[in-house]
Amino acid sequence: MATETKSFTCVQCPMGCPLTVTLEDGVVKGVTGNTCPRGAKYGAAEATHPERVVTSLVGVVGDHHPVSVKTAGPVPKETVDAVLDQISATEVRLPVHIGDVVVRDVAGTGVDVVCTKSRER
Amino acid sequence: MDRVVDVCVIGAGVSGSATARELSRWKLDIEVVEAGYDLACGASRTNSGIVHGGYDPIPGTNKAKYNVLGAHMIPELAKEIGFRYKNNGSLVVAFSEEEVPHVKELVERGAENGVPGVSLIGAEELHALEPNLNPCAVAALKCDTSGVVDPFGMTVAFAENAATNGVRFTFKTRVESLERGEDGLWRLTLSDGSHVSAKAVVNAAGVHAIELHNSVSADKLVAHPRKGEYELLSRDMGPTFAHTMFQTPNALGKGILVSPTVEGNLIVGPDALDVDDPDDTATFPAGLAKVVEQAKKTWPDYNGREVIVNFAGVRPTGADGDFVIGEVADAPGFFDIAAFDSPGLSSAPAVAQDVAAMVAERLGAEPNPAFDGHRDLPPRFLEMTEEEQAAAIAADPRFGHIICRCEHVSEAEVLAAIHAPIPATTVIGVKRRCRAGMGRCQGGFCEPLVAEILCRELGCQINEVMLQGPGSEVAPYLRGEVRHGRA
Amino acid sequence: MGVRNLSCDVLVVGGGAAGLSAANAAADKGAKVLIVEREGELGGILNQCIHNGFGLHRFGEELTGPEFANKDEVKVEANPSIEVELGCSVLELAHDGDRLRATVSSEALGLAHVSCGAIVLACGCRERTRGQINIAGGRPAGVYTAGSAQKLINVDGALVGKRVVILGSGDIGLIMARRMTWEGAKVLMVCELASEPGGLRRNIQQCLVDNDIPLYLSRTVTQVFGHDRLEAVELADVDPATMRPIPGTEQRVECDTLLLSVGLIPENELAKTIGIKIDRATSGPAVDESLETSVPGIFVAGNELHVHDLADYVSEEGEVAGRNAAEFALGERKAGTADIEVVKGENVGGMTPQHVTGSAEGVTIRFRPRKRIQGAEIRVTSAGELVKRARRMIVVPSEMQTIELSADDMAKVTGPIEVSCTPVANGKKGA
Known part of the structure; x- marks a missing residue:
């Protein structure tokens, strides 16, 4: 039976608790260092299948000012590079509004990329 | 051709x-x-x-x-x-009795060179003129025409x-x-x-x-x-001295001057460093520290605070x-x-x-x-009366759009610099001509705005706008270019 | 055309997080509000903060900067009592009989005098520059404050470089480390003069650790090299006792970009035009618990008051300032008659309010601890008597602490209020 521990800082709130997650054969056995249940949940998830919300920019046709976007939900950490590649290669036409989907199922994650800014022109 | x-x-x-x-x-x-x-x-x-x-x-x-x-x-x-x-006058200060003969010599030299308005003043008059001067100063040459x-x-x-x-x-x-x-x-x-x-x-x-x-x-x-290093202080410090304050030259050199600038900042410097490369205008930590140290002879309260920029020139x-x-x-x-x-x-x-x-x-x-x-x-929005400002905006609305928040430089002034008989083609060129970026934030806010205006007026891409000489693009890459290996 | 005359109850200077919430709060109180914003759109610095992490406290969801701003913008735009002037700068503040007057300038308005009953200053802050930390060397392109580089990429769509050293571990520097990495640049390192990181722990984790960017504490940049463009920087270790570079530890690192994230300073140039008293510790105006400055009727909120680490608290402060400004302008405000000093005790740096007048029910005290303490107690005392205490698992200089004093707590105040933040004594459990 392989026991390992992973340590990292909780990012659920500005508290930034130092979490230690104990895993046995890849299964979470315990989380310590957290001050709230959200921290325990985050610690377990981060140790087994870390996820990130990706925020970036897409181009605008005919204007060098980009539009800011984000993944509508977290994507697996190992897909972040592929997600960024696809976002970065995307161009949109104005107007756009907050929440408009600009990429569907980005990098095969099942998550959409949405605008975080409304721009009429 | x-x-x-x-x-x-x-x-x-x-x-x-x-x-x-x-x-x-x-x-x-x-x-x-x-x-x-x-x-x-x-x-x-x-x-x-x-x-x-x-x-x-x-x-x-x-x-x-x-x-x-x-x-x-x-x-x-x-x-x-x-x-x-600005005719603010200058003082060459003797900080000890030993330095007084040299100051007197300069007064005589002034007469021989035909400089009007040069005189020797005593400690009392000197300290009345410059209350922030080192109290140990005993006399000075006063020149009214500088x-x-x-x-x-x-x-x-x-x-x-x-x-x-x-x-x-x-x-x-x-x-x-x-x-x-x-x-x-x-x-x-x-x-x-x-x-x-x-x-x-x-x-x-x-x-x-x-x-x-x-x-x-x-x-x-x-x-x-010879390289000379300087520190430029914010306008808050400008009033520290009214005159250009020289130290009496001695065997070690001409000393460090402390002076208000014509724009109301305070300038401190220069040192004198022999250099091989006449185009190398970099400053050195040790040189700047020495400038501060030597300036204290004139201005004991100087603590290196309120510096907005350091620079060097080669003479x-x-x-x-x-x-x-x-x-x-x-x-x-x-x-x-x-x-x-x-x-x-x-x-x-x-x-x-x-x-x-x-x-x-x-x-x-x-x-x-x-x-x-x-x-x-060229007219400066900051220096106009309110009536003049209102009239200027009525004539050209872009006077109403403030680009540089520290120095209150308007878009009209930036445009005037870009379209002058010898046009400003770079961010620093604009800054030197109309002071956008010369204030406290040193262009932190207005540099991107000036770059946008240059981009528009020169008809170039945003990543082609130069800060100064060739190769000094403000932001050399367009979004996506680096990520996709195109730049 | 001469100088135009405008009028409102509450003038809000700045349309960022603090200004927007101040305007909404003032209008909710029944005041006629004018927001003056120098940029071409509302939102302030939030527009360039495209990363997420905003709004957890205020809206219970994680938003990006533009989305966070939009929540208040929508309310402002829907409120007929609020007018907005964009591309409009305030040049000067002055007294105008028993009212206040702002001189403003824009393309649309020309030069105008805005007569108002009260003012909320919400101008934000500015970044410390290369000049202020006096780095020697040439003056090449490639040296930017982190916020300028952030604006260039996120708003203007242009990236400042490919090989990056970041000096200062302030939050914008950390955010930009990730941002530039995600844009394809190589961020070599973040160096921090102090022995403690300057930014939030979550940002160190998400921006640096996630992207394998090393953070070197007690290290600084002493020189930059390059004539037209940056070629390299010189780094040196710093003696924590003197905060000076240690000779002999210099190291040259080739790079085309140096980003500076070396501190933020409240933007108080406008406040100075009407002689508002500035607190040396916060560099912002000194205020009472209603966020009123030394000039009656002028209130201040957000990063112009003191630099915050979370926009949520900026908005919260904006609401307080906006509400009180409206009451002042409408003649509904209970004037404070007391003048109780709030004193910085052990391990307390910049703190607001600086004094308490009794003008509000309770008092919200915000301060920055001077040093890191694991297991800390915040104690509020008055004339030696305990008014309130609170425990914190950890306090660090990068994270602002808040302690609320209720009306009941304030009833215990008999003299100057002192706030301290000290380690919990060993084995002593809280009462």
Whole structure:
């Protein structure tokens, strides 16, 4: 039976608790260092299948000012590079509004990329 | 493109620009060739900005003659061609009884050089004039005629007035070589591959003037370039001293000056460091620390706070200490303004007048009846009354759009700089002309705004806008280019 | 055309997080509000903060900067009592009889005098520059404050470089480390002069650790090299005792970009034009518990008051300032008659309010601890008597602490209020 521990800082709130997650054969056995249940949940998830919300920019046709976007939900950490590649290669036409989907199922994650800014022109 | 001109002026610093303007009083075809990306890229920009009275140079030297004449011309010129000058006076302070004889010597030298308004004052008057001065100061030379000037603005004023009177300016072009042909014309080979043939050449190449001189004359000069480091403090500190405060020169050097600038900042410096590379204007941590330390002799409370920028300039000092002015004996038609270090800024108007007269005489030039010596100082929103501001915005709404929040510079002023007779083509060029980015935040907020305006007005891409010289793009890559390996 | 005259109850200077919430709160109180914003759109610095992490406290969801701003913008735009002037700068503040007057300038308005009953200053802050930390060397392109580089990429769509050193571990520097990495640049390292990181722990984790960017504490940049463009920087270790570079530890690192994230300073130039008293510790105006400055009727909120680490608290402060400004302008405000000093005790740096007048029911005290303490107690005392205490698992200088004093707590105040933040004594459990 392989026991390992992973340590990292909780990012659920500005508290930034130092979490230690104990895993046995890849299964979470315990989380310590957290001050709230959200921290325990985050610690377990981060140790087994870390996820990130990706925020970036897409181009605008005919204007060098980009539009800011984000993944509508977290994507697996190992897909972040592929997600960024696809976002970065995307161009949109104005107007756009907050929440408009600009990429569907980005990098095969099942998550959409949405605008975080409304721009009429 | 190869061309033939009457006069080629090498260098668009203060001496070259002033000479070009003086030359435009004659019917001459004049081109100024400048290696830098803008006016005053060298010593003309990075100096103390002081109009020296003329009590310091040794009597009988070129420096003594031209300094006194130039300092006398500058107040009138400031009005005539529009640059900022303030007659704040200067003090050379003796910090001990031992230094008093040297100060007295300078007072006598001032009289000999014909400087008006120079006197010796005692401790009481001195401390009444300057309450922040080191209490141990015992006496000072007081010079009423010295002042402070915006050295870049002065160069711009000369150059723009020259341009308005027909002088052409070519930037980012270095003179690679020059030789006198059998036809008596000087043939200059430029870094862009083109050639200029000229009946006369004015060598106003600043830190490179001595090497140019040596390339045409057997009478070799020895260059001794010296770097001077400065710290510029915020306008809050400007009122610390009313006068330009010099320390009494001694065996260790001329000391550090502390002076209000014409814009109301406070400048502290320079040191004097011998350098090999005349174009290296980097500052050093140790040098700056020494500047602060030595400035405390004048201003004991100085703690290095409120610095908004440090910078250095290289002074084109010659080995024998005097300016080299005039036609070179073994190079007919080649006129030097070489070894033009301090008090070059103060002397430039007088030197320009003399050199231009020499050139005109040599070429037998006719006066130019169309010459218009007047140039208006570009209006500054910050300095207008409210009624003037309202009227300015009514006439051009872009006066109402403030670009630089620290110095209250409007978009109209930025545009005026970009569309001036000698246009600002870079962020620093705009900053030098209209002060956008000169304040506390040093362009933190307005640099991107100025870059956007330049992008629009020059019709280039945002990543092509330059901060200063070639290769200095503000933001060299468009979004996505680096990620996708396209840049 | 001469100088135009405008009028409102509450003038809000700045349309960022603090200004937007101040305007909404003031309008909710029945005031006629004018927001003056110098940029061409509302949102302030939030527009360039495209990363997420905003809004957890205020809206219970994680938003990006533009989305966070939009929540208040929508309310502002829907409120007929609020007018907005964009591209409009305030040049000067002055007294105008028993009212206040702002001189403003814009393309649309020209030059105008805005007569108002009260003012909320919400101008935000600015970044410390290279000049202020006096790094020696040449003056090449490639040296930027982190926020300028952030604006260039996120708003203007242009990236400042490919090989990056970041000086200062402030939050914007950390955010930009990730941002530039995600744009394809190589961020070599973040150096921090102090022995403690300057930014939030979550940002160190998400921006640096996630992207394998090393953070070197007690290290600084001493020189930059390059004439037209940056070629390299010189780094040196710093002696934590003197905060000075240690000779002999210099190291040259080739790079084309140096980003500076070396501190933020409240933008108080406008406040100075009417002689508002500035607190040396916060560099912002000194205020009472209603966020009123030394000039009656002028209130201040957000990063102009003191630099915050979370926009949520900026908005919260904006609401307080906006509400009180409205009450002042409408003549409904209970004037405070007391003048109780709030004193910085042990381990307390910049703190607001600086004094308490009794003008509000309770008092919200915000301060920055001077040093890190694991297991800390915040104690509020008055004339030696305990008013309130609170435990914190950890306090660090990068994270602002808040402690609320209720009306009941304030009833215990008999003299100057002192706030301290000290380690919990060993074995002593809280009462």
